[in-house]
Amino acid sequence: MADDQPQLNDLFDRRLEFPDMDAARRLNRLVGVDDAKSRLTKLLAILVNPEGPRAWASRHHPQAATLLDYVERRPPLVILAGDVGTGKTELSETIGDAVARQEKIGVTLYPLSLSTRGSGKVGEMTKLVSAAFDATLDAAQKLRRTAGARAGGGVILLVDEADALTQSREDGQMHHEDRAGVNAFIRGVDRLAEKRLPAAVILCTNRLSAIDPAVQRRAADIFEFHRPNDVQRRAVLDGPLAEAGFSRADIDRVVQMTGAARDRAYGFTFSDLTQRLLPTLVLDAYPDRPVTFARAQQLLETMTPTPPFQDRRRG
Numbered sequence: 493m494a495d496d497q498p499q500l501n502d503l504f505d506r507r508l509e510f511p512d513m514d515a516a517r518r519l520n521r522l523v524g525v526d527d528a529k530s531r532l533t534k535l536l537a538i539l540v541n542p543e544g545p546r547a548w549a550s551r552h553h554p555q556a557a558t559l560l561d562y563v564e565r566r567p568p569l570v571i572l573a574g575d576v577g578t579g580k581t582e583l584s585e586t587i588g589d590a591v592a593r594q595e596k597i598g599v600t601l602y603p604l605s606l607s608t609r610g611s612g613k614v615g616e617m618t619k620l621v622s623a624a625f626d627a628t629l630d631a632a633q634k635l636r637r638t639a640g641a642r643a644g645g646g647v648i649l650l651v652d653e654a655d656a657l658t659q660s661r662e663d664g665q666m667h668h669e670d671r672a673g674v675n676a677f678i679r680g681v682d683r684l685a686e687k688r689l690p691a692a693v694i695l696c697t698n699r700l701s702a703i704d705p706a707v708q709r710r711a712a713d714i715f716e717f718h719r720p721n722d723v724q725r726r727a728v729l730d731g732p733l734a735e736a737g738f739s740r741a742d743i744d745r746v747v748q749m750t751g752a753a754r755d756r757a758y759g760f761t762f763s764d765l766t767q768r769l770l771p772t773l774v775l776d777a778y779p780d781r782p783v784t785f786a787r788a789q790q791l792l793e794t795m796t797p798t799p800p801f802q803d804r805r806r807g
C-alpha cells in the first residue's frame with residue numbers, strides 16, 4: 493500500500509500499523525496516564541470506527557438517534573498538552589494499539605513532527621500541513637470505500653511538536669505564514685469532520701497557550717500531562733533498580749533525590765528518568781563494574797532535571 497505513494501513516505505517519517513505487540517508494551521509501560529489512556533482510546537475509537545457507537549446504541553438505546561448524533565458530531569481532534577518528557581509522543585504513537593484491539597479493526601498512524609520540519613521558508617509549513625491532511629483524507633476515504641458501510645480500519649494523524657505551527661504569536665504578532673499554517677490545519681480538521689471519515693487527529697504541544705484558540709475550540713478534548721510525582725517516579729524506577737539489586741531504602745532515596753529539592757521547584761521528568769538516569773547508571777558501570785547505589789547517589793548529585801518548558805521560554 494505504501495509503495496505506490498512515494499509522496500506519503502516523504503511526508504511522514506514512518507507509518508505505524510496496529511495492533512502491534514511492541515506498541516502494546518510501550519503503552520503498558522506508561523505511568524500515570526491511565527485516565528488519559530482510557531478517555532483517549534474511547535474518543536479515538538468512535539472517530540476511527542463510527543460503526544462502534546451505532547452497534548452499541550442498537551443494543552442498548554435503539555431509540556437514541558439524537559443522542560448518537562451528538563457523539564458522531566464530535567470534532568475529530570484531540571490535543572495533548574504539557575511539560576516535556578511526560579509521555580505525549582509516546583502515548584500518541586502507541587494509543588492506536590488500544591483502539592485497534594478495542595474495536596477489532598486495523599488502525600494506521602501517520603506521525604508528523606513539526607519541530608524537525610519546515611525550514612521556515614514561506615509557505616512551507618502550510619504545504620506540509622495541507623499535504624498531511626490530504627494523505628490522511630485519502631487513506632481514510634480508501635478505507636471506507638473498500639470496506640463499504642463498515643469501517644475496515646481507521647487512520648490517526650499525529651501532528652507532534654505543534655507549537656511550531658503558531659510559534660511567533662509569542663512575539664505579539666503573528667506572521668502571515670504562521671496564520672496560513674494554522675488555517676491549513678483548521679481546514680484539514682474541518683474537512684475530516686464534514687466527510688465523517690474514519691479518521692482522527694492528535695495534536696501534541698508543550699505549551700497549550702501556543703496553540704491558536706480557533707484550534708483549541710475544535711478539540712473534542714484536551715489532555716494535560718505533568719511531571720511525575722513521588723509515586724509515579726517510584727513506579728518507573730522500582731522495577732529496573734530492583735533488578736540492579738537496589739534495596740527498598742535505596743530506591744526510596746533515589747525517588748527522593750529525583751524530586752523537587754531546596755534549590756529547584758521541579759523534579760525529574762519521565763524522560764529524565766528513562767532516557768538519562770537509568771542509561772547513565774548502566775553506562776557508568778559498564779563494562780567492568782556493577783551498578784551500585786553509592787555510585788548512583790554520586791551521579792545524581794551532578795544531574796539536573798530538564799527545566800520546565802514554560803520557564804525556559806520566559807527566560
Ligand SMILES: Nc1ncnc2c1ncn2[C@@H]1O[C@H](COP(=O)(O)OP(=O)(O)O)[C@@H](O)[C@H]1O
Binds near residue numbers: 576578762763764767
Ligand atoms: N508517563 C510516562 N511513564 C513512563 N515513561 C514515560 C512517561 N512519559 C514519558 N516517559 C518516557 O520518556 C520518554 C519520552 O517521552 P515523550 O513521550 O517523548 O515525551 P513528550 O511529552 O515530550 O512527548 C518516553 O519514551 C518514555 O521512555
Ligand SMILES: [Mg+2]
Binds near residue numbers: 582652
Ligand atoms: Mg514529544
